[in-house]
Amino acid sequence: MSQDISTQLIHHAYVPPAGYEAVPPGVFKGSTVLFPNAATVRERAKAFGHRDGYSYGLYGTPTTYTLEQRLCTLEGGRHCLLCPSGQAAIATVNIGLLSSGDEVLLPTNVYGPSLRHARTTLSQLGITYQCYDPMDVADLQAKLSGRTKLVWVEAPGSITMEFPDLRTLVATAKSAGAIVALDNTWGAGIAFAPFEMSVDISVHALTKYPSGGADVLMGSIITNDDKLHDKFRVAYLDLGMGVGANDAELVLRGLASIKARYDLHDATARALASWLAGQDGISRVLHPALESCPGHEHWATHCSAAAGLFSVLIDESRTHAQVDAFCDRLQLFGIGLSWGGPMSLVMPYDMQSIRGGKQSYGGHLLRFSIGLESVEDLREDLAQALSEALAAA
Numbered sequence: 001m002s003q004d005i006s007t008q009l010i011h012h013a014y015v016p017p018a019g020y021e022a023v024p025p026g027v028f029k030g031s032t033v034l035f036p037n038a039a040t041v042r043e044r045a046k047a048f049g050h051r052d053g054y055s056y057g058l059y060g061t062p063t064t065y066t067l068e069q070r071l072c073t074l075e076g077g078r079h080c081l082l083c084p085s086g087q088a089a090i091a092t093v094n095i096g097l098l099s100s101g102d103e104v105l106l107p108t109n110v111y112g113p114s115l116r117h118a119r120t121t122l123s124q125l126g127i128t129y130q131c132y133d134p135m136d137v138a139d140l141q142a143k144l145s146g147r148t149k150l151v152w153v154e155a156p157g158s159i160t161m162e163f164p165d166l167r168t169l170v171a172t173a174k175s176a177g178a179i180v181a182l183d184n185t186w187g188a189g190i191a192f193a194p195f196e197m198s199v200d201i202s203v204h205a206l207t208k209y210p211s212g213g214a215d216v217l218m219g220s221i222i223t224n225d226d227k228l229h230d231k232f233r234v235a236y237l238d239l240g241m242g243v244g245a246n247d248a249e250l251v252l253r254g255l256a257s258i259k260a261r262y263d264l265h266d267a268t269a270r271a272l273a274s275w276l277a278g279q280d281g282i283s284r285v286l287h288p289a290l291e292s293c294p295g296h297e298h299w300a301t302h303c304s305a306a307a308g309l310f311s312v313l314i315d316e317s318r319t320h321a322q323v324d325a326f327c328d329r330l331q332l333f334g335i336g337l338s339w340g341g342p343m344s345l346v347m348p349y350d351m352q353s354i355r356g357g358k359q360s361y362g363g364h365l366l367r368f369s370i371g372l373e374s375v376e377d378l379r380e381d382l383a384q385a386l387s388e389a390l391a392a393a
C-alpha cells in the first residue's frame with residue numbers, strides 16, 4: 001500500500017552514512033528521543049544526568065553533554081548543568097540547596113539580580129539573607145551562624161571592581177559549616193582556577209566570555225561534589241531548566257577561542273585603564289590589576305589574568321549632564337548591559353541605588369566592558385569624548 005506523502009516524509013527510510021568527521025561537534029535536537037525497543041525504556045529511566053544514555057531532550061543531548069564536559073575542563077570540575085541564563089543558574093543553586101529557616105549570605109557588591117532574587121523569591125520561601133562586606137573577613141565571620149547554609153562569593157564585584165581575599169573568605173565560610181558558591185563569570189576559568197580556591201560550586205554566566213558573541217544567554221553550575229550535583233539536578237528538573245541545541249552550539253563555538261579572546265580583552269582593558277588614570281576629569285580607575293583598585297593585592301595573589309572590565313570615577317566637579325554627554329559622544333562604545341562580546345560598552349551607574357546608599361566612592365561611576373576593537377581606535381575615541389564632554393568648566 002502506498003503511503004501518503006506526509007507519512008513518507010516523516011518516516012523516511014534514508015539514513016546518511018556514518019563517519020562524517022568535522023571539527024565542530026554535531027548539533028543534536030529533539031524533545032522526543034526514540035528508544036530502540038520497549039525494554040530500553042525501563043532501563044533509561046535511571047540514566048538522567050549520568051551521560052550514559054538519552055531519554056528526553058530536556059535531560060541531555062550529545063550537544064549539551066559535550067558542552068558540559070568542556071566546561072568541566074575549563075573550570076576544573078566534575079559535574080555541570082546548563083541553564084538558560086546565568087541568573088537561572090544562580091536561582092537553581094539557591095532553590096536546590098536552601099529550605100525554609102536557612103540563611104544565605106551575599107557580598108554587598110553581588111550581581112544585582114542575585115540580590116533581588118534573595119529579597120523576593122527566597123524571602124517568600126522563608127529563606128533569609130544578609131549582606132556581608134567582601135573586603136572585611138571579620139564582617140563575614142560575624143554574620144555566619146548556625147542557620148547559614150550557603151555563602152556566595154564573587155571576585156571582583158562586577159561594577160565596583162573590589163577584589164576580595166577570596167581564599168580567606170572561602171575558608172572562613174567553610175569553617176563555619178557553610179557551602180560556598182562562587183559567581184565565576186569574571187574569572188571565566190581563565191584568571192584563576194575556581195576549585196583551587198576551595199569553593200564547592202562555581203556558577204558561570206556563559207552569556208559573557210564563553211559565548212563571546214553577545215548573541216546567547218546561558219549559565220552553568222559546576223561542582224566536584226556528587227551530593228550537591230544531585231540536589232541541583234532535582235531543582236533543575238523541577239524547574240524545567242534546559243538549553244536549546246542552537247544556543248549550546250554557539251557556546252561550543254565560542255569556547256574554542258575563549259583564552260585568546262580573554263587575553264586580548266585583558267591587554268586592551270589594562271592599557272586603556274592605565275591611560276585613563278592620567279586623564280583630566282577621571283578621579284580614579286577601578287581595575288583589579290591597577291594599584292588604585294581596592295583589593296589589588298588580592299588580585300595579584302589569586303590571579304594570572306584579568307577580564308576586559310573596569311570602572312572609572314568621574315570627578316565630582318563634573319555634572320550628570322557632562323557624564324551623559326561623554327557616554328553619548330563615544331562612537332565605538334555602545335551603551336548597554338552585559339559584557340564579554342566583541343563590541344566595547346559603557347554603562348553609567350548610580351552608586352546610591354546599587355549599594356543601598358552605603359557606597360564609599362564619590363563621583364560618577366562609569367563601567368567599561370572592553371571588546372575586541374583595536375586599542376588605538378578605542379583610545380582615540382575616549383580622548384575625543386573626554387575633551388569634548390568632560391573638560392573642566
Ligand SMILES: *Cc1c(COP(=O)(O)O)cnc(C)c1O
Nearest residue numbers: 085086087111158185205207218
Ligand atoms: C551577567 C552576569 C550574571 C547573569 O548572567 P545572565 O546570563 O545575564 O543571566 C551573573 N553574574 C554576573 C557577575 C554577571 O555578570
